[in-house]
Structures are given as structure tokens and as C-alpha cells.
Amino acid sequence: MDDRSIEQFSRQMLLPEWGVEAQQRLAGKRVLVVGCGGLGSSSASWLARAGVGQLCVVDDDQIDLSNLHRQQFRPEQLGQFKAQALATNLNGFADVKYQVAKVDHDWLLEHGGAFDLWLDGSDNQAVRMDLSRASIELGIPWVMGAAVALSGQLAAFDPNEEGSACWHCVFGEQREALLNCEQAGVLGPVVGLVATLQAQWALAYLGAGESLPTN
Numbered sequence: 001m002d003d004r005s006i007e008q009f010s011r012q013m014l015l016p017e018w019g020v021e022a023q024q025r026l027a028g029k030r031v032l033v034v035g036c037g038g039l040g041s042s043s044a045s046w047l048a049r050a051g052v053g054q055l056c057v058v059d060d061d062q063i064d065l066s067n068l069h070r071q072q073f074r075p076e077q078l079g080q081f082k083a084q085a086l087a088t089n090l091n092g093f094a095d096v097k098y099q100v101a102k103v104d105h106d107w108l109l110e111h112g113g114a115f116d117l118w119l120d121g122s123d124n125q126a127v128r129m130d131l132s133r134a135s136i137e138l139g140i141p142w143v144m145g146a147a148v149a150l151s152g153q154l155a156a157f158d159p160n161e162e163g164s165a166c167w168h169c170v171f172g173e174q175r176e177a178l179l180n181c182e183q184a185g186v187l188g189p190v191v192g193l194v195a196t197l198q199a200q201w202a203l204a205y206l207g208a209g210e211s212l213p214t215n
Helices: 003-008 019-027 039-049 082-090 104-112 123-140 167-171 186-207
Strands: 030-034 054-058 094-101 117-120 142-148 151-157
Touching: 019 142, 019 186, 030 039, 030 104, 039 054, 039 117, 039 142, 039 186, 054 082, 082 094, 104 123, 117 123, 117 186, 123 142, 123 167, 142 186, 151 186
Parallel strands: 030 054, 030 117, 054 094, 117 142
Antiparallel strands: 142 151
């Protein structure tokens, strides 16, 4: 760890639960962020700033004006692809790759095995189903986040942990959300809170070596 890194992450490394070992461990990890909207743009930002080794952010959507109250983009980035804009915003903090792509089961089987953890910011029930199935097939844990109106949801799934549930085991083949932000609206801080907790769980797992809260 060079002098710049020591200074940059000094406040984290002061924590007795963290220290130099956790920071070095985090620097060797790779995280896939699926969806670069409110959840993905915020959780990716926390991970990049914390010192994760590499992030890959994936989304096929473009930034529009209605996104700006809850997504980490600037007005001058309207019309840009979210994945590309997010990577541009974060590359000064970490090594951030991006793909403008639609994530599905086949995409995950081809690309997802290169990562230590997946974060779901897709706001899409069908994508979560694909994440769940591919997670079991590849043995990669993932953290689901959702936010709509004034409430949020958070869950972690680790196929390597005995007793961990799987998303599709709980929800079956339901591939359409009952309610989404376009129908019910959402308050920006609700999205930020869920994304922050996603990042917190990810850091505890990747850096401190804690188990994900799967039960």
C-alpha cells in the first residue's frame, strides 16, 4: 500500500473492525453492479470511494431528467448511457469498467463468474430471477436492493452458505413487479438509504470478511 492509499483510506483503517488487512483485502476484490440507476449509482460510488479493487457497472438505459432527483448524475449528462457516465464519474476513485448491455441469465453466465460479489440495482423482477439462477450456477453471492414510494427492501443470497435462501425459491416464477417507481413514485433518500446498506453489507463481506446476512 503506497503513501497515497494510506492517507486516502486512513479513516477507514483506524476502525478496529477494519484496519490495514481489510483495506488490502478489499483492494483485491471485483464487484459487478447490475443497473446504474438510483441504487447502482449510489452503491457503486460508496464502493469505489472505499477502495474496492475493480467495479464493473452494467446498464443499457440512458439518463433522463426524471432520474436526477435520486441518481448520481449531473444535468449535463442527460442523454448519456448510465453505465458509461457512472464509470466516468467514478474512475478517479477506482478502476471502473462499464458495459452498455442488457443483463440476463446468458450474460451473467458469460461474464459474471469473474466477480466476487454482485449488487442488484436493476429495479427489475426478471433480472433478479436471472441473478438468482446464475448465482447458484456460478457460486457467486449477490445483494438485492429495491426501493419504491417510501419503503425499501434489502436481502443477501450466498449459494456457498448452508441454509441461504434463493430469490426464485421464495418468489417462484414471478417476473413482473407488482409496483415500480414509474407507477408509485419514490423519494430520493429512500433509494440512497437502501443503496448505502447494500454497500455496507458488501464492504463487510469483501473487506472485513464477514458473512452476508442471508438469514
